[in-house]
Amino acid sequence: MSILSVQNITVKSLQHTLLNNLSLVVEQGQHWILVGASGSGKTVLLNTLAGLIKPLSGAIELDGISSKRITLVTSKHHFTDKTNTSTNMYYQQRYNSSDSDNALTVAQFLQSKQPENAENNPWTIAKAVTLLKLESLLHKEVIKLSNGETKRMRLASALLTHPQILLLDDPLSGLDHQTQHDFDGILQEIIATGITIIMSGSGYEIPSPVTHVAVLQQGTITKTLAVKAYEPENELPTQSINREALETLTIGYPASSFEYIVKMSNVGVKYDEHVILNNINWQVKPGEHWALFGHNGAGKSTLLSLINGDNPQAYANNIVLFDKKRGTGESIWDIKRKTGFLSPELYQYFPTDQSALQVIESGYYDTQGLFRPSNVARQAKAMEWLKALGIDQYARQLIKHIPASAQRLCLLARALIKAPDLLILDEPCQGLDKQQRQHFNQLIDVIMANTGCALIYVTHYANELPSCIDKVLALKNGEVVSMDEV
The missing domain is CATH 3.40.50.300 (P-loop containing nucleotide triphosphate hydrolases)
Structure with a gap:
């Protein structure tokens, strides 16, 4: 039974076609990785599935899933200060103690993301913190986190929203070897609570819980296949250097x-x-x-x-x-x-x-x-x-x-x-x-x-x-x- 059906969608921005007549069907129990060169449309597709981009044509149909229960975790963050009004953070702020005091700590950030009515949500702050190994970071201001630490925290905050479909944009990049090694187990625990995963990645590192691969090229899906049948290209064409x-x-x-x-x-x-x-x-x-x-x-x-x-x-x-x-x-x-x-x-x-x-x-x-x-x-x-x-x-x-x-x-x-x-x-x-x-x-x-x-x-x-x-x-x-x- 399909839970998500993408039918011939086209997405444009200004004069540029970002997705072109793209189709994809995700069935219950499947977990997908989108692969393809940078610029092939992986991130655009994830943003479209999340409802952040509206297709010019085509349709996205959900079966038994609310669009409000689709959560996207991207590489770009939008942190606010303690008043929850200002996003005017600057790069050096993380190193200036008087300025970084205006930022939320990891504990405060996670608390702010927890829905008021979370009775049926299997993901508590304590459970998400334990899974993503955030205990030692709870006191730390969010703008002082490393790239990998930020990714772990934002994944934890996404789980608190109790999603049915979790969209992850290139989640493995920026993680150290240990966290990458642990990522299979992290995904397995997430999937065990009934969440469907759709992620993007290089295709050279595919977490074991992923079941299917969609290959994107120039804004369209050129093929879909079971992960066991997928082999990334070993010999890549070299780009010329002037x-x-x-x-x-x-x-x-x-x-x-x-x-x-x-x-x-x-x-x-x-x-x-x-x-x-x-x-x-x-x-x-x-x-x-x-x-x-x-x-x-x-x-x-x-x-x-x-x-x-x-x-x-x-x-x-x-x-x-x-x-x-x-x-x-x-x-x-x-x-x-x-x-x-x-x-x-x-x-x-x-x-x-x-x-x-x-x-x-x-x-x-x-x-x-x-x-x-x-x-x-x-x-x-x-x-x-x-x-x-x-x-x-x-x-x-x-x-x-x-x-x-x-x-x-x-x-x-x-x-x-x-x-x-x-x-x-x-x-x-x-x-x-x-x-x-x-x-x-x-x-x-x-x-x-x-x-x-x-x-x-x-x-x-x-x-x-x-x-x-x-x-x-x-x-x-x-x-x-x-x-x-x-």
């Missing part, structure tokens, strides 16, 4: 004149009595290319915030950045001018009315969006980056309307346009498919080969690093557990 254009843009980067890009001595960070980093000793010199590993909540983001000028606790520590000790007169903008930064989370804080060109040009000013008249020469340089990265067709489009892979390359160009001495890439390939991850890392190899730029690259996947990585730092529970040459 090496000549990239070399032209980067070959003139001045060689770094600093002895130390980063020098940390016995660095520690704590909030109230909660230790985030303890006794960190680390040096990054010009031209070194580091990988940074650690589980969700290991302290990676906090460590990066000390380097990127976002965390005021840097002043209470012995930290040297670009040969200058923090607190000896340098400004945050002096640090940011020498640092290029990319994070999928950073995209959350960009205004929605910015074009790809504006986003890249904003890199000159280290602002999250362009808030001044465009400079002709700098806009021209931004366009050169778009062409070199092969995404110039998106130049005038709003960044929210372009594929995730192109969004990520825009943020890369934004980080590089000012010729930084240090490039920080915090899980830059999160949410990209296998081919796009390979392409991104090949771009990084070409760019690093033509600059003296130091690199810090954060990922959970040791087998998906750029070839240029030559050193590794691993954190566990806020402490260094290994520091090795590759």
Whole structure:
């Protein structure tokens, strides 16, 4: 018996067709994964099933299920403050104790999501917290969570709504190895309470409770099949790289004149009595290319915030950045001018009315969006980056309307346009498919080969690093557990 029937739906935005004559039938007891390249329509389909997007044509029929009992968990969050009125959160707020006090804690956030009448709901806060291992995070403000911690919390909050169909947009990306390993069991417990799962993913990591696969391509489903009959493509076509254009843009980067890009001595960070980093000793010199590993909540983001000028606790520590000790007169903008930064989370804080060109040009000013008249020469340089990265067709489009892979390359160009001495890439390939991850890392190899730029690259996947990585730092529970040459 079918519980959900999607019949020939078409979805358009402006002049772009996002879904084209798409059909799908989900039967009782089935659990689906939507696979396909970034931009193929997976997220659009999930948003349409959730009722957030209305089809131009076609129909979605539910049998025995209320549309109010369909819950979507996306990668983009919309946190409010304690008054539940302001969503005006900013990226650095998580590191400023006086400002982050305005944010809800995990416990308060979950309490706010629990329906008033929850008598027949098998999902209590206690049960959701236990399943998603949130006990140690209950005191923590939501904006201080890592990407993986945020995903676990938002999944817990979704369960509190007692859904009949749970839609998960790329739930495995950004999770550490342990949480990914545990994810099969998490889904099994969710399914055991009568919930149907429809999720998106890469197709290379399919949780065992999933029964069926729908393959999307250019906004339509090209085939559906049982998961046991599905085999992802092992050999993916390589995307071309405009090496000549990239070399032209980067070959003139001045060689770094600093002895130390980063020098940390016995660095520690704590909030109230909660230790985030303890006794960190680390040096990054010009031209070194580091990988940074650690589980969700290991302290990676906090460590990066000390380097990127976002965390005021840097002043209470012995930290040297670009040969200058923090607190000896340098400004945050002096640090940011020498640092290029990319994070999928950073995209959350960009205004929605910015074009790809504006986003890249904003890199000159280290602002999250362009808030001044465009400079002709700098806009021209931004366009050169778009062409070199092969995404110039998106130049005038709003960044929210372009594929995730192109969004990520825009943020890369934004980080590089000012010729930084240090490039920080915090899980830059999160949410990209296998081919796009390979392409991104090949771009990084070409760019690093033509600059003296130091690199810090954060990922959970040791087998998906750029070839240029030559050193590794691993954190566990806020402490260094290994520091090795590759």
